Amino acid sequence: xxxxxxxxxxxxxxxxxxxxxxxxxxxxxxxxxxxxxxxxxxxxxxxxxxxxxxxxxxxxxxxxxxxxxxxxxxxxxxxxxxxxxxxxxxxxxxxxxxxxxxxxxxxxxxxxxxxxxxxxxxxxxxxxxxxxxxxxxxxxxxxxxxxxxxxxxxxxxxxxxxxxxxxxxxxxxxxxxxxxxxxxxxxxxxxxxxxxxxxxxxxxxxxxxxxxxxxxxxxxxxxxxxxxxxxxxxxxxxxxxxxxxxxxxxxxxxxxxxxxxxxxxxxxxxxxxxxxxxxxxxxxxxxxxxxxxxxxxxxxxxxxxxxxxxxxxxxxxxxxxxxxxxxxxxxxxxxxxxxxxxxxxxxxxxxxxxxxxxxxxxxxxxxxxxxxxxxxxxxxxxxxxxxxxxxxxxxxxxxxxxxxxxxxxxxxxxxxxxxxxxxxxxxxxxxxxxxxxxxxxxxxxxxxxxxxxxxxxxxxxxxxxxxxxxxxxxxxxxxxxxxxxxxxxxxxxxxxxxxxxxxxxxxxxxxxxxxxxxxxxxx
Numbered sequence: 001x002x003x004x005x006x007x008x009x010x011x012x013x014x015x016x017x018x019x020x021x022x023x024x025x026x027x028x029x030x031x032x033x034x035x036x037x038x039x040x041x042x043x044x045x046x047x048x049x050x051x052x053x054x055x056x057x058x059x060x061x062x063x064x065x066x067x068x069x070x071x072x073x074x075x076x077x078x079x080x081x082x083x084x085x086x087x088x089x090x091x092x093x094x095x096x097x098x099x100x101x102x103x104x105x106x107x108x109x110x111x112x113x114x115x116x117x118x119x120x121x122x123x124x125x126x127x128x129x130x131x132x133x134x135x136x137x138x139x140x141x142x143x144x145x146x147x148x149x150x151x152x153x154x155x156x157x158x159x160x161x162x163x164x165x166x167x168x169x170x171x172x173x174x175x176x177x178x179x180x181x182x183x184x185x186x187x188x189x190x191x192x193x194x195x196x197x198x199x200x201x202x203x204x205x206x207x208x209x210x211x212x213x214x215x216x217x218x219x220x221x222x223x224x225x226x227x228x229x230x231x232x233x234x235x236x237x238x239x240x241x242x243x244x245x246x247x248x249x250x251x252x253x254x255x256x257x258x259x260x261x262x263x264x265x266x267x268x269x270x271x272x273x274x275x276x277x278x279x280x281x282x283x284x285x286x287x288x289x290x291x292x293x294x295x296x297x298x299x300x301x302x303x304x305x306x307x308x309x310x311x312x313x314x315x316x317x318x319x320x321x322x323x324x325x326x327x328x329x330x331x332x333x334x335x336x337x338x339x340x341x342x343x344x345x346x347x348x349x350x351x352x353x354x355x356x357x358x359x360x361x362x363x364x365x366x367x368x369x370x371x372x373x374x375x376x377x378x379x380x381x382x383x384x385x386x387x388x389x390x391x392x393x394x395x396x397x398x399x400x401x402x403x404x405x406x407x408x409x410x411x412x413x414x415x416x417x418x419x420x421x422x423x424x425x426x427x428x429x430x431x432x433x434x435x436x437x438x439x440x441x442x443x444x445x446x447x448x449x450x451x452x453x454x455x456x457x458x459x460x461x462x463x464x465x466x467x468x469x470x471x472x473x474x475x476x477x478x479x480x481x482x483x484x485x486x487x488x489x490x491x492x493x494x495x496x497x498x499x500x501x502x503x504x505x506x507x508x509x510x511x512x513x514x515x516x517x518x519x520x521x522x523x
Contacts, residue, residue, distance in 0.1 A: 005191040012199040012240030022477040029414040031065040031086040036443040042087035059100030070171040075111040096197025103198035108205040109172040132165035144216040148362040200242040207247040244282040248331040285320040286334040299512040301493040320408030329372030357433040374433040407483040419460035476505035
């Protein structure tokens, strides 16, 4: 298999060139977040990026663009096809010719409408052994997962009733990576995506990949071994291509996906120095969205300052993927150990007050707890704990400016760029809470708002474009530039970015809703 793909793949960056720079800025979007009558949505997206954001973005993450049956793309039916509703592989390659393309490898599970699952039901290969059968009386109380639904889903097969492992839903059936054929299948799929123009592969829900009875079934050593294998293959066949792991878990657990063995005890100081990482090139900075929201709605930067101060220096070839909003909700698991439960519960109340919802997760032997806040990030910042106020736009722009300035590579969700409010109609229509942040724009409607100076969409879009232009031309914003955080009290979040050549830039944010004076020492 590797020999077959060897001659079909090219390095993402020339040999000796850096993996990333201050010019790297990403858009996160669905393939049909922008629509225009009579045109494939992927073509509409390409044209919008070329006309509106050509000089602002280095890459685009197009969320699963394959045929799917549920979860807005994350229940894949055909892994090697483009959903014809969106376009075709030519549209995907066209996007990748203009900028880096991130594609999802939905690796933990597949749709029950897939051919593999049809094989399983019929008892024929290859799908016959692609899934995980369990006795329904098996004790699975220790399993950690993000959903309160039943873990084992009943399925009627030609061989009788079976119960299958389904971490996320009864339409998303977990794959059996203890079967080498499943692993080989996904290695082939990953390489196929690279051939089609993807330069960055997102490993979706990878933390849950391996199952072993009697364990939590999250972050198991075998899961890390699979990620290391994929990293080795990518580095060997497509140098410069990147792996990013999607692991919405507490911060120390998330850091382990850089692949430093000494992090097995969550000792963050172990990552300092010359240690070599051998798993993901990038990890999502899942702490940033909820902690930024807490900071700007409480007017207190203490927790943000403490967390940012604790971030270790990363070894060469590793970086954070910073974001505040995405197609999912605002995960709150990343706050564990950083904020007390009563502060998390205050965020929950605020989100309800501002028109949002809260999704829960199951806990072994305990009551369900909040997993994510379902709300447009723009509307989550329409006020503070005291209620709504006139500073929504300013507060939101501050949140994005902060994200753009921190060490790492920034990713802006399309609905952050467009200041999209809560999409309540989507929740009512689709029946799931995440739809509140997944509006589909008609392009002519969006263009009208962008052309109207009195709209939030116009003000936010152009303010963020100005900041993105500044960032792309400032070496201090290189993802590898040093970051020094200063504790100057709860009213401010202050840090410095320093290039390896000694160029310095100071970032200061007043996180309150009142004017404040920041005294700076002469040094």
